[in-house]
Amino acid sequence: MLIFFSGRHLKGGHWEQFREAWGATGDESPDMPEGTVIYHARNVKDEDEVISFGIFDVGRESLNVIRGDEESELKRQEEMAKHVKDIPLEGVYEVIEEIRP
Numbered sequence: 001m002l003i004f005f006s007g008r009h010l011k012g013g014h015w016e017q018f019r020e021a022w023g024a025t026g027d028e029s030p031d032m033p034e035g036t037v038i039y040h041a042r043n044v045k046d047e048d049e050v051i052s053f054g055i056f057d058v059g060r061e062s063l064n065v066i067r068g069d070e071e072s073e074l075k076r077q078e079e080m081a082k083h084v085k086d087i088p089l090e091g092v093y094e095v096i097e098e099i100r101p
């Protein structure tokens with residue numbers, strides 16, 4: 001299982017523009033693996049601090065399938081960057097343990 005995670009400080013008031021640059025919503029993401037869940041969350045004390053993460057029930061070998069072609073991903077990243085002040089944490093993480101109550 002892979003988790004794509006980004007913590008971002010957006011430029012003031014840029015949520016809507018950032019979200020549009022981020023990409024597809026709901027049914028517009030047909031290429032995602034079955035069971036995929038993606039979250040965007042805002043800090044309750046600072047709405048310009050946003051975390052985005054997606055949970056994908058796939059292994060490392062599917063990394064490029066999720067990201068798509070390199071050219072499209074680079075363009076998407078450039079568009080998002082127009083609305084981001086900084087990115088203190090970002091990466092692709094492999095789940096090593098799951099704890100359920």
